[in-house]
Amino acid sequence: MTQYDYDLFVIGAGSGGVRAARLTALGGKKVAIAEEYRVGGTCVIRGCVPKKFMVMASEVSHALEIAEGYGWSFEGAKFAWPTFLQAKDVEIARLSGIYAANLGKAGVDLVHGRAVLKDAHTVEIVGKNQTITAEKILIATGGRPWKPDSVPGIEHAITSEEAFHLPELPKRILIAGGGYIAVEFAGIFAGLGVETTLIYRGPNILRGFDDDVRAHLAGEIEKRGIKVILGCQHTSIEKTETGLINHLENGMAIETDVVMFATGRVPYVQDLGLEAAGVELNDDGAIKVNRFSKTTADNIWAIGDVTDRMNLTPVAIREGVAFHETVFKDNPQSFDYEAVAxxxxxxxxxxxxxxxxxxxxxxxxxxxxxxxxxxxxxxxxxxxxxxxxxxxxxxxxxxxxxxxxxxxxxxxxxxxxxxxxxxxxxxxxxxxxxxxxxxxxxxxxxxxxxxxxxxxxxxxx
CATH class of the missing domain: 3.30.390.30 (FAD/NAD-linked reductase, C-terminal dimerisation domain)
Incomplete structure (x- = not known):
């Protein structure tokens, strides 16, 4: 019988990967997890958690407006972007540290570095001259923002990941996209006093949501001062001495200080070595899995956004639990995607x-x-x-x-x-x-x- 370094090796220490690794290690198996950036993944480091902090910070301006109606008065109230950024980064570091500590307590070995599959049982840690073998492998690398390379000047645009670390708060921003990330950041920047424009190529925001919800929200966010332009997209972005000029299909040219593209996310599968391990992608570029999260390789599974099933953090966690139950407890489980809030x-x-x-x-x-x-x-x-x-x-x-x-x-x-x-x-x-x-x-x-x-x-x- 082949001897491996680990019973399970997890690639990606986001919410789903961490949950699967901890449960499996607590069950007595030898487990390692690799993370090339920071433990916590998209949600904790560059997604829902810092975003929610930004939402709460931006909501204060609206709360102050309401407070005046109740008899309160505020003079000289102002927002300090650097102060907020520092507090946000300290909290994110604390949360990342908790994730890492919990892995250690469970007995999971944490490998800092990018893991690439060399074959179905072997991973190489890039730049460290380290090779690790495992009986079973779980891929949980998540997704990354996508920008359309076909737009001239797209290199001047940022994504949501850079929005968390802007050196200064812009006076003007244009956000391209109509999904939840675009709509959320439009509210964030508008609430922080930034002149905000949202453009989307579709007929209304939040495609896939209920039509009454879409229409209602579009009207409500305009009441918050956000300019919404629908049925339109960029033709180019031009950098000038005074800012960035957004040239749009409808002939408009809007100058802003920052352009943010929130036009979707794609599974993070680039240079993972999937082909060498026999792991296939589906037509949309996500890792192909069955209902038990098993890939086309016999000993490799995948969960979370990299499979592009239902890209929500709690879903990735539940997929991680189902993986553990199925593979290590002989209790086959698949997550039920019906009626997920x-x-x-x-x-x-x-x-x-x-x-x-x-x-x-x-x-x-x-x-x-x-x-x-x-x-x-x-x-x-x-x-x-x-x-x-x-x-x-x-x-x-x-x-x-x-x-x-x-x-x-x-x-x-x-x-x-x-x-x-x-x-x-x-x-x-x-x-x-x-x-x-x-x-x-x-x-x-x-x-x-x-x-x-x-x-x-x-x-x-």
Whole structure:
């Protein structure tokens, strides 16, 4: 029997890889994990965690506006970008250290360096003249931002990764993209006082989300001062002495200090040595896996964004748990991707779980019942603000199961986590209605919606 250095070698110390490595080591196996940058991966180092800190920092300006309506006054309030950056970086370093310490406590060997597959059982640590063998290998390298090389001057644009480390806060920024990253950073920079323009080539932002959510949020973010240009994209970016000129398809030329592309992310598979190990990619450039996360190589698995299934940190973690149960505990498990809640930390934020109205109309043979409400939240009653909340329930007309819940408004990410339990459990509209409201709250609207919407809602995808 072949002797290997490790029972399991994990490439990539993000949330999914770390969870799989720790569980396997705690189960008595010999495990190592390699990370070429910093332990914690995209979410902790250059993704959801620092982004949420930036969102919270930028929301303060809106909170101050609301506070004035309640009788508070603030003179000389100002934001110091360097102070925020330093505090953010200290916290990210602390969190990365916790991840690394937890790996050590579990008995996982941490290898600092880029691991490349030499064959199905062997990895080389680039630049260290180190070769390691393992019986089983797990790839969890995540994804990276993508920019269109076809745009002249694209080298002058940044991505979300550079946005976390800008040496100074720009006065003007243009963000290209319509997904959650683009929308979130538009809110961040606008909230920090930056003149912000968002352009997107599609007919509306947040493709794939419910159409009522998309339309509602597009209107709400404009109320926060963000200029939204739809159905348009760059033809070129020109660097001048005073800034960057964004030349657009519609003939507009917009000068800004920074251009940020948030036009998607791609699986991080470059130069991993996949072909040498017999690991195939699918047509979209992601690692091809079955429902148990197994690749086309017998002893290699892959989880998280590198597989491009459902690119969410909690999903990668659950995939890591399922991998451990399947491979090392003889308890085959595959993650259930149905009714996974998600949030967009735009301003206002979005919380959504289950089917959109369009998806439900395709999936529910007996049709759907739709319940929608739009209202001004109590918080804004004193301020004169015309910002409004959207809440929407999508119900299978035959079974009366609530198959989709969509919220745009303050605290919607917090609400959707609990609403997701009901949607995942398959509770009916009658069971939602039987739940007593908590008053006065926004969330009470979710259990007091009585009037079905007339069948005139947008049903297009």
């Amino acid at each position: 998600t949030a967009v930390f735009s301003q206002p934020p979005v919380g959504t779980v289950g089917l959109t109205e369009h998806e439900a109309r395709q999936a529910c043979s007996g049709g759907v019942d739709v319940y929608v409400t739009r209202f001004r939240p109590m918080k804004y009653a004193f301020t004169g603000s015309d910002e409004r909340v959207l809440m929407k329930l999508v119900v299978d007309a035959d079974s009366q199961r609530v198959v989709g819940c969509h919220i745009v408004g303050p605290d919607s990410p917090e609400m959707i986590q609990l609403a997701a339990i009901a949607v995942k459990a398959g509770l009916t509209k009658a069971q939602w209605d039987a739940t007593c409201a908590v008053h006065p709250t926004m969330a009470e609207e979710l259990v007091t919606l009585k009037e079905k919407q007339a069948p005139t809602s947008m049903a297009a995808g």
